[in-house]
Amino acid sequence: MIIGEQKPLEEIMNLLGDARRVLVVGCGTCVTVCFAGGEKEAAILASALRMKSKLEGHPMEVDEVTVQRQCEWEYIDPLADRLKDYDAILSLACGIGVQAMNERFPEYVTLPGLNTTFLGLPEEHGVWVERCQACGDCILGLTFGICPIARCSKQLLNGPCGGSQNGVCEVSSDLPCAWHLIWERAIKFGQVERLLEVQPPKNWSRSRDGGPRKIVREDLRLPREE
Amino acid sequence: MKYAAEWLDKIGLGGERVRMVNLSSAMAVQFAEAVREMTEKIRQLGPNPLRNM
Amino acid sequence: MTEAFEPRILAFCCHYCAYAAADLAGVMRLNYPTGIRIVEVPCSGRVEVSEILHAFEHGADGVMVAG
Ligand code: SF4
Ligand code: SF4
Numbered sequence: 001m002i003i004g005e006q007k008p009l010e011e012i013m014n015l016l017g018d019a020r021r022v023l024v025v026g027c028g029t030c031v032t033v034c035f036a037g038g039e040k041e042a043a044i045l046a047s048a049l050r051m052k053s054k055l056e057g058h059p060m061e062v063d064e065v066t067v068q069r070q071c072e073w074e075y076i077d078p079l080a081d082r083l084k085d086y087d088a089i090l091s092l093a094c095g096i097g098v099q100a101m102n103e104r105f106p107e108y109v110t111l112p113g114l115n116t117t118f119l120g121l122p123e124e125h126g127v128w129v130e131r132c133q134a135c136g137d138c139i140l141g142l143t144f145g146i147c148p149i150a151r152c153s154k155q156l157l158n159g160p161c162g163g164s165q166n167g168v169c170e171v172s173s174d175l176p177c178a179w180h181l182i183w184e185r186a187i188k189f190g191q192v193e194r195l196l197e198v199q200p201p202k203n204w205s206r207s208r209d210g211g212p213r214k215i216v217r218e219d220l221r222l223p224r225e226e
Numbered sequence: 227m228k229y230a231a232e233w234l235d236k237i238g239l240g241g242e243r244v245r246m247v248n249l250s251s252a253m254a255v256q257f258a259e260a261v262r263e264m265t266e267k268i269r270q271l272g273p274n275p276l277r278n279m
Numbered sequence: 280m281t282e283a284f285e286p287r288i289l290a291f292c293c294h295y296c297a298y299a300a301a302d303l304a305g306v307m308r309l310n311y312p313t314g315i316r317i318v319e320v321p322c323s324g325r326v327e328v329s330e331i332l333h334a335f336e337h338g339a340d341g342v343m344v345a346g
Contacts, residue, residue: 230331273284274340
Protein backbone atom coordinates (compact mmCIF):
# COMPACT_ATOMS: atom_id res chain seq x y z
CA MET A 1 0.00 0.00 0.00
CA ILE A 2 0.88 3.65 -0.14
CA ILE A 3 2.70 4.86 2.94
CA GLY A 4 2.60 8.46 4.05
CA GLU A 5 3.35 10.55 7.10
CA GLN A 6 1.82 13.71 8.36
CA LYS A 7 3.62 16.96 7.64
CA PRO A 8 4.87 18.85 10.68
CA LEU A 9 2.11 20.91 12.30
CA GLU A 10 4.07 24.13 11.67
CA GLU A 11 4.23 23.42 7.95
CA ILE A 12 0.51 22.69 7.84
CA MET A 13 -0.19 25.95 9.67
CA ASN A 14 1.94 27.82 7.13
CA LEU A 15 0.16 26.16 4.22
CA LEU A 16 -3.17 27.21 5.66
CA GLY A 17 -1.99 30.79 6.10
CA ASP A 18 -4.76 33.01 7.38
CA ALA A 19 -7.63 30.71 6.43
CA ARG A 20 -10.52 31.04 8.85
CA ARG A 21 -12.59 28.01 7.93
CA VAL A 22 -10.77 24.79 7.18
CA LEU A 23 -12.00 21.38 6.12
CA VAL A 24 -9.69 18.44 6.82
CA VAL A 25 -10.43 15.58 4.43
CA GLY A 26 -9.15 12.18 5.55
CA CYS A 27 -8.90 9.03 3.48
CA GLY A 28 -10.14 5.70 4.74
CA THR A 29 -7.81 3.40 2.82
CA CYS A 30 -3.98 3.27 2.62
CA VAL A 31 -3.24 6.22 4.89
CA THR A 32 -5.67 4.95 7.51
CA VAL A 33 -3.77 1.72 7.94
CA CYS A 34 -0.44 3.53 8.19
CA PHE A 35 -1.92 5.87 10.83
CA ALA A 36 -1.26 9.02 8.81
CA GLY A 37 -4.53 10.30 7.45
CA GLY A 38 -7.58 8.30 8.45
CA GLU A 39 -10.58 9.25 10.52
CA LYS A 40 -8.66 9.27 13.79
CA GLU A 41 -5.80 11.35 12.44
CA ALA A 42 -8.23 13.79 10.83
CA ALA A 43 -9.97 14.27 14.19
CA ILE A 44 -6.68 14.76 16.02
CA LEU A 45 -5.33 17.21 13.46
CA ALA A 46 -8.57 19.21 13.33
CA SER A 47 -8.56 19.52 17.11
CA ALA A 48 -4.86 20.44 17.14
CA LEU A 49 -5.38 23.11 14.47
CA ARG A 50 -8.29 24.63 16.38
CA MET A 51 -6.24 24.84 19.57
CA LYS A 52 -3.00 26.01 18.03
CA SER A 53 -4.62 28.70 15.91
CA LYS A 54 -6.53 29.93 18.95
CA LEU A 55 -3.37 30.06 21.04
CA GLU A 56 -1.65 31.96 18.26
CA GLY A 57 -4.42 34.50 18.20
CA HIS A 58 -6.11 33.77 14.87
CA PRO A 59 -8.67 31.08 15.65
CA MET A 60 -9.70 28.77 12.82
CA GLU A 61 -12.88 26.83 12.58
CA VAL A 62 -11.87 23.35 11.54
CA ASP A 63 -14.18 20.53 10.52
CA GLU A 64 -13.22 17.11 9.34
CA VAL A 65 -14.63 14.46 7.08
CA THR A 66 -13.17 11.14 6.00
CA VAL A 67 -14.04 9.46 2.73
CA GLN A 68 -13.55 5.81 1.99
CA ARG A 69 -11.03 6.48 -0.78
CA GLN A 70 -9.92 9.90 -1.89
CA CYS A 71 -8.58 8.67 -5.22
CA GLU A 72 -11.93 7.69 -6.73
CA TRP A 73 -14.50 10.12 -8.04
CA GLU A 74 -17.45 8.26 -6.62
CA TYR A 75 -16.18 8.65 -3.07
CA ILE A 76 -15.28 12.33 -3.29
CA ASP A 77 -18.23 13.52 -5.36
CA PRO A 78 -20.49 13.73 -2.28
CA LEU A 79 -18.16 16.43 -0.91
CA ALA A 80 -19.10 18.82 -3.72
CA ASP A 81 -21.76 20.72 -1.79
CA ARG A 82 -19.73 21.12 1.37
CA LEU A 83 -16.59 22.71 -0.02
CA LYS A 84 -18.04 26.17 -0.58
CA ASP A 85 -18.33 26.65 3.19
CA TYR A 86 -14.56 26.67 3.64
CA ASP A 87 -11.70 28.86 2.60
CA ALA A 88 -9.10 26.12 2.82
CA ILE A 89 -9.25 22.39 2.21
CA LEU A 90 -6.54 20.19 3.65
CA SER A 91 -6.26 16.64 2.39
CA LEU A 92 -4.84 13.88 4.55
CA ALA A 93 -4.65 11.42 1.65
CA CYS A 94 -1.59 10.57 -0.40
CA GLY A 95 -0.60 12.77 -3.32
CA ILE A 96 -3.06 10.90 -5.52
CA GLY A 97 -5.95 11.83 -3.27
CA VAL A 98 -4.85 15.47 -3.12
CA GLN A 99 -4.71 15.62 -6.91
CA ALA A 100 -8.03 13.85 -7.28
CA MET A 101 -9.58 16.57 -5.12
CA ASN A 102 -7.98 19.36 -7.16
CA GLU A 103 -9.01 17.71 -10.43
CA ARG A 104 -12.56 17.03 -9.41
CA PHE A 105 -13.10 20.37 -7.67
CA PRO A 106 -11.02 22.79 -9.75
CA GLU A 107 -12.69 25.86 -8.19
CA TYR A 108 -10.92 25.06 -4.92
CA VAL A 109 -7.32 24.48 -4.00
CA THR A 110 -6.85 21.36 -1.91
CA LEU A 111 -3.63 21.42 0.11
CA PRO A 112 -1.52 18.40 1.11
CA GLY A 113 -1.34 17.55 4.81
CA LEU A 114 0.82 14.47 4.27
CA ASN A 115 4.11 13.61 2.68
CA THR A 116 3.56 10.58 0.48
CA THR A 117 6.64 8.54 1.16
CA PHE A 118 6.63 5.16 -0.57
CA LEU A 119 4.97 1.91 -1.54
CA GLY A 120 5.57 -0.55 1.20
CA LEU A 121 4.31 -2.52 4.13
CA PRO A 122 4.34 -2.49 7.92
CA GLU A 123 7.24 -4.76 8.82
CA GLU A 124 6.03 -4.72 12.39
CA HIS A 125 3.61 -2.54 14.31
CA GLY A 126 4.87 1.02 13.90
CA VAL A 127 7.60 0.23 11.34
CA TRP A 128 7.04 0.72 7.61
CA VAL A 129 9.45 -0.26 4.87
CA GLU A 130 9.65 0.39 1.16
CA ARG A 131 9.02 -2.57 -1.10
CA CYS A 132 8.21 -1.43 -4.64
CA GLN A 133 8.98 1.50 -6.93
CA ALA A 134 6.28 0.76 -9.49
CA CYS A 135 8.92 0.26 -12.17
CA GLY A 136 6.34 -1.02 -14.64
CA ASP A 137 8.24 -4.20 -15.52
CA CYS A 138 8.38 -6.44 -12.49
CA ILE A 139 11.47 -8.59 -12.12
CA LEU A 140 10.60 -10.32 -8.86
CA GLY A 141 10.48 -13.55 -10.82
CA LEU A 142 14.23 -13.27 -11.44
CA THR A 143 15.13 -12.22 -7.93
CA PHE A 144 13.38 -14.81 -5.79
CA GLY A 145 10.70 -12.39 -4.72
CA ILE A 146 12.93 -9.64 -3.35
CA CYS A 147 12.93 -6.34 -5.22
CA PRO A 148 16.37 -4.89 -5.94
CA ILE A 149 14.83 -1.81 -7.53
CA ALA A 150 13.17 -0.72 -4.30
CA ARG A 151 15.47 -2.38 -1.81
CA CYS A 152 18.98 -2.19 -3.25
CA SER A 153 20.40 1.29 -2.67
CA LYS A 154 21.96 1.24 -6.15
CA GLN A 155 19.07 -0.53 -7.88
CA LEU A 156 21.51 -3.11 -9.20
CA LEU A 157 20.28 -5.86 -11.47
CA ASN A 158 23.41 -7.93 -10.87
CA GLY A 159 24.48 -7.84 -7.27
CA PRO A 160 25.60 -7.51 -4.65
CA CYS A 161 28.18 -4.77 -5.01
CA GLY A 162 31.38 -4.54 -2.99
CA GLY A 163 29.62 -2.50 -0.33
CA SER A 164 27.71 -5.50 0.96
CA GLN A 165 29.18 -6.49 4.33
CA ASN A 166 27.83 -9.41 6.33
CA GLY A 167 24.43 -8.94 4.80
CA VAL A 168 24.32 -5.23 5.48
CA CYS A 169 24.26 -2.45 2.88
CA GLU A 170 27.07 0.10 3.07
CA VAL A 171 24.56 2.94 3.01
CA SER A 172 23.36 2.30 6.55
CA SER A 173 24.09 -0.23 9.25
CA ASP A 174 20.40 -0.95 9.77
CA LEU A 175 19.72 -1.58 6.08
CA PRO A 176 19.82 -5.20 4.95
CA CYS A 177 21.52 -5.74 1.57
CA ALA A 178 18.76 -6.75 -0.84
CA TRP A 179 21.17 -8.73 -2.99
CA HIS A 180 22.46 -10.61 0.01
CA LEU A 181 18.85 -11.61 0.73
CA ILE A 182 18.34 -12.58 -2.91
CA TRP A 183 21.42 -14.81 -2.83
CA GLU A 184 20.30 -16.43 0.40
CA ARG A 185 17.02 -17.28 -1.26
CA ALA A 186 18.79 -18.65 -4.34
CA ILE A 187 20.97 -20.86 -2.15
CA LYS A 188 17.95 -22.04 -0.21
CA PHE A 189 16.24 -23.12 -3.41
CA GLY A 190 19.46 -24.54 -4.88
CA GLN A 191 19.28 -22.26 -7.91
CA VAL A 192 22.35 -20.04 -7.67
CA GLU A 193 23.10 -20.63 -11.34
CA ARG A 194 20.12 -18.45 -12.18
CA LEU A 195 21.82 -15.50 -10.54
CA LEU A 196 25.08 -16.11 -12.40
CA GLU A 197 23.42 -15.23 -15.64
CA VAL A 198 24.19 -11.56 -16.24
CA GLN A 199 21.09 -9.42 -16.55
CA PRO A 200 21.12 -6.80 -19.32
CA PRO A 201 20.17 -3.21 -18.46
CA LYS A 202 16.54 -2.86 -17.51
CA ASN A 203 14.08 -1.23 -19.86
CA TRP A 204 13.28 1.89 -17.92
CA SER A 205 10.91 3.27 -20.53
CA ARG A 206 8.11 1.50 -18.73
CA SER A 207 9.04 3.25 -15.51
CA ARG A 208 8.76 6.97 -14.81
CA ASP A 209 11.65 7.61 -17.19
CA GLY A 210 9.23 7.14 -20.05
CA GLY A 211 7.09 10.03 -18.83
CA PRO A 212 3.79 9.83 -16.93
CA ARG A 213 2.16 6.46 -17.43
CA LYS A 214 -1.34 5.46 -18.30
CA ILE A 215 -3.22 2.20 -18.66
CA VAL A 216 -6.24 1.94 -20.93
CA ARG A 217 -8.44 -1.15 -20.93
CA GLU A 218 -10.87 -0.80 -23.79
CA ASP A 219 -12.84 -3.80 -22.54
CA LEU A 220 -13.61 -1.97 -19.33
CA ARG A 221 -14.37 1.45 -20.70
CA LEU A 222 -17.92 2.65 -20.65
CA PRO A 223 -19.43 3.79 -23.93
CA ARG A 224 -18.72 7.48 -24.42
CA GLU A 225 -21.64 9.79 -24.83
CA GLU A 226 -21.39 12.01 -27.88
CA MET B 227 -0.16 8.38 25.89
CA LYS B 228 3.21 9.43 24.54
CA TYR B 229 1.47 10.32 21.29
CA ALA B 230 -1.11 12.50 23.10
CA ALA B 231 1.71 14.22 24.98
CA GLU B 232 3.58 14.86 21.72
CA TRP B 233 0.50 16.51 20.25
CA LEU B 234 0.07 18.68 23.33
CA ASP B 235 3.68 19.77 22.98
CA LYS B 236 3.22 20.59 19.31
CA ILE B 237 0.07 22.55 20.03
CA GLY B 238 1.84 24.43 22.78
CA LEU B 239 -0.14 23.25 25.78
CA GLY B 240 2.60 21.06 27.23
CA GLY B 241 2.77 17.28 27.20
CA GLU B 242 2.99 17.14 31.00
CA ARG B 243 -0.69 17.88 31.21
CA VAL B 244 -1.59 14.31 30.39
CA ARG B 245 -0.71 11.31 32.50
CA MET B 246 -1.37 7.59 32.58
CA VAL B 247 -1.71 5.67 35.83
CA ASN B 248 -2.12 1.96 36.39
CA LEU B 249 -4.30 0.93 39.28
CA SER B 250 -6.17 -2.11 40.43
CA SER B 251 -9.68 -1.91 41.85
CA ALA B 252 -8.33 -2.15 45.40
CA MET B 253 -5.94 0.77 45.03
CA ALA B 254 -8.16 3.52 46.41
CA VAL B 255 -5.34 5.11 48.40
CA GLN B 256 -3.11 5.20 45.32
CA PHE B 257 -5.95 6.67 43.29
CA ALA B 258 -6.39 9.54 45.73
CA GLU B 259 -2.61 9.99 45.77
CA ALA B 260 -2.39 10.10 41.97
CA VAL B 261 -5.16 12.69 41.79
CA ARG B 262 -3.39 14.76 44.39
CA GLU B 263 -0.05 14.55 42.57
CA MET B 264 -1.61 15.43 39.26
CA THR B 265 -3.47 18.37 40.77
CA GLU B 266 -0.23 19.69 42.25
CA LYS B 267 1.60 19.33 38.96
CA ILE B 268 -1.12 21.14 37.06
CA ARG B 269 -1.27 23.83 39.70
CA GLN B 270 2.39 24.50 38.96
CA LEU B 271 1.82 24.53 35.21
CA GLY B 272 -1.06 26.94 35.58
CA PRO B 273 -4.44 26.93 33.90
CA ASN B 274 -5.05 25.73 30.37
CA PRO B 275 -4.42 28.91 28.34
CA LEU B 276 -7.37 28.05 26.10
CA ARG B 277 -9.79 28.36 28.96
CA ASN B 278 -10.21 32.09 28.86
CA MET B 279 -9.90 32.66 25.14
CA MET C 280 -4.81 34.37 41.39
CA THR C 281 -2.60 31.30 41.34
CA GLU C 282 -3.80 30.50 44.85
CA ALA C 283 -7.40 30.48 43.73
CA PHE C 284 -6.60 28.23 40.79
CA GLU C 285 -8.16 24.83 41.30
CA PRO C 286 -7.01 22.64 38.41
CA ARG C 287 -9.77 20.96 36.49
CA ILE C 288 -8.65 17.47 35.64
CA LEU C 289 -10.52 14.96 33.59
CA ALA C 290 -9.90 11.34 34.49
CA PHE C 291 -10.81 8.57 32.10
CA CYS C 292 -11.19 5.58 34.40
CA CYS C 293 -11.43 1.97 33.42
CA HIS C 294 -14.63 0.43 34.75
CA TYR C 295 -12.84 -2.55 36.25
CA CYS C 296 -9.81 -0.95 37.83
CA ALA C 297 -9.49 2.76 38.36
CA TYR C 298 -13.20 3.49 38.47
CA ALA C 299 -13.61 0.82 41.11
CA ALA C 300 -10.62 2.27 42.94
CA ALA C 301 -12.19 5.73 42.81
CA ASP C 302 -15.42 4.26 44.10
CA LEU C 303 -13.60 2.59 46.93
CA ALA C 304 -11.82 5.86 47.71
CA GLY C 305 -15.25 7.36 48.17
CA VAL C 306 -16.43 4.52 50.37
CA MET C 307 -13.27 4.86 52.44
CA ARG C 308 -13.94 8.57 52.77
CA LEU C 309 -10.47 9.40 51.43
CA ASN C 310 -9.77 13.02 50.74
CA TYR C 311 -8.69 14.02 47.27
CA PRO C 312 -8.86 17.22 45.25
CA THR C 313 -12.27 18.29 44.08
CA GLY C 314 -11.22 19.51 40.65
CA ILE C 315 -11.35 16.03 39.20
CA ARG C 316 -14.11 14.87 36.90
CA ILE C 317 -14.35 11.18 36.19
CA VAL C 318 -15.47 9.63 32.94
CA GLU C 319 -16.02 5.92 33.19
CA VAL C 320 -14.85 3.91 30.20
CA PRO C 321 -15.11 0.16 29.65
CA CYS C 322 -11.34 -0.05 29.24
CA SER C 323 -8.66 2.63 29.31
CA GLY C 324 -7.46 1.27 25.97
CA ARG C 325 -10.53 2.68 24.29
CA VAL C 326 -9.62 6.28 25.06
CA GLU C 327 -8.68 7.99 21.81
CA VAL C 328 -6.04 10.68 21.50
CA SER C 329 -8.68 12.84 19.84
CA GLU C 330 -10.81 12.54 22.98
CA ILE C 331 -7.93 13.64 25.16
CA LEU C 332 -7.39 16.65 22.89
CA HIS C 333 -11.11 17.31 22.96
CA ALA C 334 -10.95 17.64 26.74
CA PHE C 335 -8.23 20.28 26.45
CA GLU C 336 -10.10 22.10 23.75
CA HIS C 337 -12.99 22.41 26.14
CA GLY C 338 -10.92 23.79 28.96
CA ALA C 339 -9.49 20.87 30.93
CA ASP C 340 -6.24 21.77 32.68
CA GLY C 341 -5.06 18.18 32.74
CA VAL C 342 -6.11 14.70 31.72
CA MET C 343 -5.50 11.42 33.51
CA VAL C 344 -6.03 8.06 31.94
CA ALA C 345 -6.30 5.50 34.69
CA GLY C 346 -6.53 1.79 34.00
S1 SF4 D 1 -6.20 8.47 -1.93
FE1 SF4 D 1 -4.21 7.58 -1.66
S2 SF4 D 1 -4.29 6.87 0.42
FE2 SF4 D 1 -6.39 7.14 -0.20
S3 SF4 D 1 -7.01 5.18 -1.03
FE3 SF4 D 1 -6.27 6.39 -2.70
S4 SF4 D 1 -4.18 5.72 -2.92
FE4 SF4 D 1 -4.81 5.12 -0.89
S1 SF4 E 1 10.62 -5.03 -9.82
FE1 SF4 E 1 9.50 -3.15 -10.19
S2 SF4 E 1 7.34 -3.68 -10.02
FE2 SF4 E 1 8.51 -5.39 -9.17
S3 SF4 E 1 8.56 -4.94 -6.97
FE3 SF4 E 1 10.39 -4.03 -7.85
S4 SF4 E 1 9.87 -1.94 -8.38
FE4 SF4 E 1 7.97 -3.04 -7.99
